[in-house]
Amino acid sequence: MPASLQIPLTPPQSEQVLRRQAEALAGYSLGELAALAGLPVPDDLRRDKGWIGVLLEMWLGASAGSKPEQDFAAIGVELKTIPIDSSGRPLETTFVCVAPLTGNTGVTWESSHVRHKLQRVLWVPVEGERQIPLAERRVGAPLLWSPSPEEDEQLRRDWEELMDLIVLGQVERITARHGEVMQLRPKAANSKALTEAIGASGEPILTLPRGFYLKKNFTGALLARHFFSPENK
DNA sequence: TATTGATCATGT
DNA sequence: ACATGATCAATA
Numbered sequence: 001m002p003a004s005l006q007i008p009l010t011p012p013q014s015e016q017v018l019r020r021q022a023e024a025l026a027g028y029s030l031g032e033l034a035a036l037a038g039l040p041v042p043d044d045l046r047r048d049k050g051w052i053g054v055l056l057e058m059w060l061g062a063s064a065g066s067k068p069e070q071d072f073a074a075i076g077v078e079l080k081t082i083p084i085d086s087s088g089r090p091l092e093t094t095f096v097c098v099a100p101l102t103g104n105t106g107v108t109w110e111s112s113h114v115r116h117k118l119q120r121v122l123w124v125p126v127e128g129e130r131q132i133p134l135a136e137r138r139v140g141a142p143l144l145w146s147p148s149p150e151e152d153e154q155l156r157r158d159w160e161e162l163m164d165l166i167v168l169g170q171v172e173r174i175t176a177r178h179g180e181v182m183q184l185r186p187k188a189a190n191s192k193a194l195t196e197a198i199g200a201s202g203e204p205i206l207t208l209p210r211g212f213y214l215k216k217n218f219t220g221a222l223l224a225r226h227f228f229s230p231e232n233k
Numbered sequence: 234t235a236t237t238g239a240t241c242a243t244g245t
Numbered sequence: 246a247c248a249t250g251a252t253c254a255a256t257a
Contacts (some may be wrong), residue, residue, distance in 0.1 A: 049241055050250030057250080068237085083252080093236095094257060128252090177235045186238060188247095195246075208239090209247075215248050216236095 008061030011074055015144060018072060021060055022124060022142035031135030038084060041135045053081050056124055056139070070117075077120045077144070082219060083111055083128025084140065088227060089220050091128045093213040101197035101210065104167050109156040112163075114182070114212050118155065121145050125223065143226045151181075151222065153160070158182040162212075169198040172207055181218035187211030192201055 005024060012018035025033065031054065034041045037058055042048040062071040062079055071079040083091040097113045109115055125140035147155065158179035165174050176183045186208045199205035 045241090045252060046249095047241060049252045050243085053250040054243095071249095079250095081251085092252060098247070183237090186240085188240080189242095190240060191238085193246080 004024055005036065011061045011063050011072060013074055015075055015077065016061065018075065018077065018122065019142065022122060024060055025056070025124075025139050026141045028139050029135060030055065030137050030139070032143075033139070034135070034196055044134060046129075049224075052126055053073060053079075056081050056126075056182045060122070060124075072122075077118055079122050079124065081124045081126050082223070084125045084223070085129055086127075088125065088140075090216040090223070093183070093185075093215055094219050095187065096182070096212040096214060097161070099166065099184055099210045099212055101166055101171055101195060101207070102204075104163060107163070109159050112159060114155065114159055120145055121225065123219075139172055141224065141227075145222060145226070151218070154181045154218070160213075168196065169200045169202060171197045171210070172205075174210075180216070181215050183213050183215055185213055 008021060012021065013049075031041055033055055037055065038056065039058075042051055045051060057071060057079060060071075060079060063069070063073050072077060080094055082094060085091055097117050098109070100113070121144075123143040123145055125142075127137040127140070129137075158181055162174060162178060162182075162184050165171065165178070174184050176185050178184065188209045191208065193209060194206040195209045197205050197207045
């Protein structure tokens with residue numbers, strides 16, 4: 001390992017600096033990056049589901065772990081690590097943000113939390129197959145991405161469909177099958193965590209907190225477009 | 234075996 | 246309870 005690889009002391013102040021650091025990490029294993037950072041590698045992710053994300057945040061100089069703002073607030077960029085298989089296809093959906101179940105009068109796609117979150121994303125693929133020991137999984141080449149007009153339109157359609165159902169008191173009839181590229185699924189500590197929502201007759205009800213997730217077809221396509229057609233980047 | 238619904242850790 | 250970071254694992 002060259003001594004040139006270092007954890008940033010301050011957050012990146014430009015996309016170029018961020019991109020270069022992300023590119024410098026490509027090819028390293030999680031074990032190497034953890035050792036250089038002085039972090040222990042868990043045996044598996046069962047009780048450390050966010051470990052890879054936190055490790056990459058450190059290496060990229062993200063502002064802070066659990067603040068409700070973009071990872072790179074100064075330059076308006078969100079970081080997403082994404083587990084991929086040996087063909088570069090996503091192994092998991094990607095969490096975007098929690099869905100607002102009340103107080104949605106007047107909210108539009110343009111003003112939505114989803115659209116804001118996805119305005120600019122640094123995707124960092126990481127080998128994610130469970131047969132590969134965690135420490136041996138390697139970081140892939142990064143992609144700085146913004147939604148194309150077509151992608152924005154796909155997301156808008158799904159967002160509007162899902163939000164319509166939420167506003168109309170149908171949240172408990174929504175399943176993960178709704179949405180072509182973005183879905184709504186539980187996002188909670190467990191199935192006993194409840195939050196307020198609108199019932200079928202407009203009355204307040206308690207239901208599971210939900211989150212918006214990008215489906216694998218969507219993230220798979222945007223990664224593929226980049227890696228098979230680099231002229232599009 | 235791919236997907237949906239459930240879950241884990243930590244900090245505010 | 247909700248935000249951050251996501252993956253697990255039962256089941257269709």
